[in-house]
Amino acid sequence: MFDVNWLAIVLAALAGFVVGGIWYGPVMGKRWMGAVGLTEEQVKEGSMGLIYGGAFAFSLLASWTLAHTFASYDYELSVFAKVMTAFGVALGFIVPAIGTNYLFSQKGKALFFIDAGYWLLFYIAMGLVHAYL
Numbered sequence: 001m002f003d004v005n006w007l008a009i010v011l012a013a014l015a016g017f018v019v020g021g022i023w024y025g026p027v028m029g030k031r032w033m034g035a036v037g038l039t040e041e042q043v044k045e046g047s048m049g050l051i052y053g054g055a056f057a058f059s060l061l062a063s064w065t066l067a068h069t070f071a072s073y074d075y076e077l078s079v080f081a082k083v084m085t086a087f088g089v090a091l092g093f094i095v096p097a098i099g100t101n102y103l104f105s106q107k108g109k110a111l112f113f114i115d116a117g118y119w120l121l122f123y124i125a126m127g128l129v130h131a132y133l
Contacts, residue, residue, distance in 0.1 A: 004071050005067065005130075008133035011129050012063040012067075012125070013056065013059035013063040013126070014059075015125040015128070016063065019125045034110075035114060062126065070130055079132065082130055082131035083124060086126055087124055087127065090120045094119045094123070098115055102115075
């Protein structure tokens with residue numbers, strides 16, 4: 001098993017989680033709600049513990065996987081290489097996956113760009129934390 005930095009894993013997951021709070025809050029919150037067809041009241045009716053707890057658990061899984069990706073190299077990657085690898089994971093795997101789902105579920109382009117932008121920023125944030133810890 002690869003030796004990973006558990007502190008980096010948790011802090012990177014937290015960084016991605018914070019990016020989500022900012023992105024889906026003051027930056028794109030209202031546009032996102034409109035694109036998904038939800039009102040503020042409907043959002044508040046959700047099970048926040050389950051939603052936020054689940055989202056953080058998924059963030060931890062993503063961060064752990066990214067840490068294992070970095071640990072698979074026989075040498076230390078530069079900060080730039082780690083950030084670009086994280087960005088590449090989002091651009092090459094996450095964005096096409098959500099894009100495919102949105103095409104088949106016939107969701108609008110606005111929602112795709114909001115969510116794709118988030119995932120790119122999420123992985124950049126995680127890559128930066130992993131690079132510096």
